[in-house]
Amino acid sequence: xxxxxxxxxxxxxxxxxxxxxxxxxxxxxxxxxxxxxxxxxxxxxxxxxxxxxxxxxxxxxxxxxxxxxxxxxxxxxxxxxxxxxxxxxxxxxxxxxxxxxxxxxxxxxxxxxxxxxxxxxxxxxxxxxxxxxxxxxxxxxxxxxxxxxxxxxxxxxxxxxxxxxxxxxxxxxxx
Numbered sequence: 001x002x003x004x005x006x007x008x009x010x011x012x013x014x015x016x017x018x019x020x021x022x023x024x025x026x027x028x029x030x031x032x033x034x035x036x037x038x039x040x041x042x043x044x045x046x047x048x049x050x051x052x053x054x055x056x057x058x059x060x061x062x063x064x065x066x067x068x069x070x071x072x073x074x075x076x077x078x079x080x081x082x083x084x085x086x087x088x089x090x091x092x093x094x095x096x097x098x099x100x101x102x103x104x105x106x107x108x109x110x111x112x113x114x115x116x117x118x119x120x121x122x123x124x125x126x127x128x129x130x131x132x133x134x135x136x137x138x139x140x141x142x143x144x145x146x147x148x149x150x151x152x153x154x155x156x157x158x159x160x161x162x163x164x165x166x167x168x169x170x171x172x173x174x175x
Contacts, residue, residue, distance in 0.1 A: 064090045067171040069129060070164065073110075076124035078169075080132065087171075088136045094173070095142060102174045103138070105129050107147045108154075110163035115149060122147030122169075129169045144174075 067087045069078050095101055107122030107129075126145045134140055155162035 062090075062094075063173055063175075064094055066173075069169045069171070071125055071167045071169070073112075073163075073167065074121070076121065076128045078125075078128060078132075088133065088138075091133075091171075091173075092137055095138060098175070100175060101142070103133070103143045104172045104174055105133075105143055105145050106170045106172070107145075107149075108152060108166060108168050108170065109150050110166040111150045111153070111157035112163065113150075119147050119149035122149045125167075125169045129171065 064087060067084070069084060071078055091103070095103075105126045107124070107126035109118040109122050109125075111118075113121070123145070126147055130140070130143050130145050133143060150157075150166070153162075153166045154168070155165035157163055157166060
């Protein structure tokens with residue numbers, strides 16, 4: 001009987017602790033108590049600018065659209081332009097307010113070279129973008145890196161312009 005009671009107490013403690021970790025630490029749903037001090041009182045002892053009666057609605061930022069970064073032939077380094085910088089800023093803002101969102105960074109190549117080489121090059125390109133995002137403050141846990149190599153072209157690989165369009169990394173947001 002003693003073993004059953006001890007087992008039940010251990011189970012109940014473990015359940016309570018694991019629920020707390022999941023709800024408060026992982027999901028972030030526990031809120032800290034907020035103390036409110038009101039100093040402004042008029043002559044009739046009524047509060048002025050009562051903040052408790054105002055409805056505070058925090059507007060969620062818009063979901064940033066997919067972003068494409070193009071690469072030079074056989075390169076995994078990319079030049080950062082103003083458009084990419086603005087995208088990272090909007091991405092940071094969105095990710096701060098959307099805990100469940102993840103980034104999928106997919107590297108692509110043109111059809112020149114073997115499938116194995118292009119698969120590896122696409123992965124290096126995606127990892128290069130991931131490293132840039134990490135340097136800009138995005139948590140690595142929120143990014144998934146993958147390579148499609150030459151398997152998903154967006155343009156014709158028989159022209160110079162088409163191959164240039166296929167050498168890319170695409171950033172998408174998964175909710």
